[in-house]
Amino acid sequence: MNHDAYSDAYIRDILTRYRTIAMVGASPNTSRPSHFAMKYLKAKGFRVIPVNPGQAGKEILGERVYASLGEIEEKVDIVDIFRASGAALAITSEAIAIGARVVWMQLGVRNDDAARLAEEAGLQVVMNRCPKIEYGRLSGELSWAGVNSRRLSSKRPLLGAKGVQHRVLAPKA
């Protein structure tokens, strides 16, 4: 796997196949990027479970916060790491232990040792990307802000139930 350039198909597959995300480093501060990402992904129908030891037992966006991945009782598909790159290796070991399918490191987070560990255990890995930005990029929503989505399509975009200001990601481009 080339972690410098993921194909759109690879990212799209992950974001359409899985629904439950554990967000490690989710912040209760409404101005933080993790808060933005959590709110957006929830609006797109993902179940997002916040993990943050400093906030354990409290709620972020109506969801109970867990101290660690190991405490989550339901099945987690994607572990989204909103922490410094150095913390990603230990979090990845926990992600493997709870049976997650994908380790996703946020924009600016990259840990090649963690990626190797996850891939050896059969997990998929995404590094240095934001799932909110990728969802918006591939669904066409981010294009409303002039962002170069680096994709071409002669197909009509797929609208969400709420109408033209909500697009959803189709499993195929």
Added chain:
Amino acid sequence: MTAERKPGFSTLAIHAGAQPDPATGARATPIYQTTSYVFDDVEHAAALFNLETFGNIYTRITNPTQAVLEERVAALEGGTAGLAVASGHAAQALVFHTLLEPGDEFISARQLYGGSINQFTHSFKKCDWHVRWADTTDPDSFRAALSPKTKAIFVESIANPGGIITDIEGVAAVAKEAGVPLIVDNTLATPYLIRPIEHGADIIVHSLTKFLGGHGNSIGGAIVDCGTFDWLKSGRYPTLSAPCPSYHDITLAETFGNFAFAIACRVLALRDLGPAISPFNAFLILTGIETLPLRMQRHCDNALAVATWLARHDKIAWVNYAGLAGNEFHAAHQRYCPKGAGAVFTFGLKGGYEAGIALVSNVKLFSHLANIGDTRSLIIHPASTTHRQLTDEQRERAGAGPEVVRLSVGLEDVEDIIADLDQALAAG
């Protein structure tokens, strides 16, 4: 995993940013001639105003027709995001509004479009922004103009009106050493000839009015974020790297990563200063861009033929076109834009100021007007028009002395273009 095919330039010029309309299936991009967009509910409205979700509120800030144009220009340049605005001058104003604080300086090449010299020298002074001039043919002159207050460097890739091709990589090295972004005005080259991002640019500006729109019918401008400058690491650009008080203290560079500059220009500078492009102009320019590769090559081919003919004419003192062998910038042309040296160039008349006036009066096919990059061939005598407000010294330094005539060679049959110049020179 199969490798994804990277589309070519002509394919991007037609398709980038545009999908069939989600509401109607219209294949051409519709003109969304509306001021505003209904919210789904109060929560949706709040999320849009907080920048938490993507979407449209008001056409001063975003518009779906404009958005297609923005993504198309960004894709052609290879940048991360674009912003389309009312004019090329508006694009420059928004870029500097985002980068500079009162008291800051920037360095600009002195070989510039005359309007930019006015904007930088006079209007920017009212914001307490100060330009220091350098010589676009000499990257070391930018190094010499650096000061602790320098926040950016600005050049034109092909300088207007002089036919100079800037050593972008040479100037980019100075910007990188100084830790400031390099802004390249790529209007005369268009991304068909030069993609400044490949040579070290951090921000690209365009007058879309010229070759990108290409038909002389719509004013517009664009900003392209190359996604190459690390605003958080620099820390010298508080608009991007400090909490933003008008958006609940979010830090734009943190929230928007490598397209934060384009977002900042939109959600702060454009929101507050207001030079939005009209959706109709965005549509016309978008239509123009679809044929950019075809048009630009013909513009360049015609320009080379005209320059070659002029260089042999006995009333012509000199022709400054980098496409001509022996020209000072011929090597730069072969290095930076081998497909063509652009379609705008100057030449000098042996008869001086009076001969310049006579030529622009005697042409019948060329239009005497202050624009470039039209399908039609255009002619102007800068000393009596575009560069009139400048001092004699500024005119000379900008390559707009009394004997200078500027052409923007159009897409007519080249034999007809040459015949018109031939009769006008004979009549003078």
